[in-house]
Amino acid sequence: KAGVTQTPRYLIKTRGQQVTLSCSPISGHRSVSWYQQTPGQGLQFLFEYFSETQRNKGNFPGRFSGRQFSNSRSEMNVSTLELGDSALYLCASSLAGQVLRNYTFGSGTRLTVV
Amino acid sequence: AQSVTQLDSQVPVFEEAPVELRCNYSSSVSVYLFWYVQYPNQGLQLLLKYLSGSTLVKGINGFEAEFNKSQTSFHLRKPSVHISDTAEYFCAVREETSGSRLTFGEGTQLTVNP
Numbered sequence: 445k446a447g448v449t450q451t452p453r454y455l456i457k458t459r460g461q462q463v464t465l466s467c468s469p470i471s472g473h474r475s476v477s478w479y480q481q482t483p484g485q486g487l488q489f490l491f492e493y494f495s496e497t498q499r500n501k502g503n504f505p506g507r508f509s510g511r512q513f514s515n516s517r518s519e520m521n522v523s524t525l526e527l528g529d530s531a532l533y534l535c536a537s538s539l540a541g542q543v544l545r546n547y548t549f550g551s552g553t554r555l556t557v558v
Numbered sequence: 559a560q561s562v563t564q565l566d567s568q569v570p571v572f573e574e575a576p577v578e579l580r581c582n583y584s585s586s587v588s589v590y591l592f593w594y595v596q597y598p599n600q601g602l603q604l605l606l607k608y609l610s611g612s613t614l615v616k617g618i619n620g621f622e623a624e625f626n627k628s629q630t631s632f633h634l635r636k637p638s639v640h641i642s643d644t645a646e647y648f649c650a651v652r653e654e655t656s657g658s659r660l661t662f663g664e665g666t667q668l669t670v671n672p
Contacts, residue, residue: 448601475658477658477659479660486662486663486664486665487648487650487660487662487665488662489659489660489661492657492658492659499657499658500656500657500658500659502659534601534602536601536602538658546604546607547602547604547658547660549594549601549602549603550601551599551600551601552600552601
């Protein structure tokens with residue numbers, strides 16, 4: 445059974461550009477959550493999608509957005525990149541319909557903004 | 559809002575020694591508690607979780623944790639560590655009312671020396 449796949453694994457962008465990261469969940473998983481990991485702020489929740497709808501959102505500026513497609517794949521977009529957006533972005537998928545469903549995390553996309 | 563504090567940022571130990579990684583949380587509602595491990599350049603792997611019932615929880619790789627409601631703690635223990643346990647460990651809490659959002663501690667780097 446394939447795990448959670450995040451692409452690309454590494455990315456270098458320039459300040460002011462925008463970036464799109466992709467997450468393919470485990471087959472059958474309909475919920476996808478995104479987290480940002482930085483040395484200074486640690487792991488912070490970005491948002492969660494289920495059945496193409498955003499169900500929960502963390503405290504990030506509007507430059508951070510996401511979406512989910514009908515096949516449960518998710519993308520997150522960051523516009524007008526800042527140096528502080530350099531981070532490891534982790535995606536996690538889980539089964540729907542369970543109150544305490546386990547997350548399975550992908551290996552992440554490491555974004556460097558220069 | 560909930561918060562999680564991992565009391566030690568770095569824990570060095572010798573191989574085959576016991577280890578305890580400490581975690582305290584604060585929340586005004588019922589919570590579910592988790593420990594994750596992260597190896598270099600990888601995502602997060604679930605070690606164990608406390609949902610309800612027995613306060614002593616056993617996880618993978620010989621780890622266990624004890625939930626102490628009165629002290630709001632969820633310390634992780636292993637009686638004998640291996641070199642391969644070297645990694646960063648994260649304690650996380652999910653409130654009953656916050657959906658699937660996890661709040662993570664700052665992480666503890668466990669280094670096992672020969």
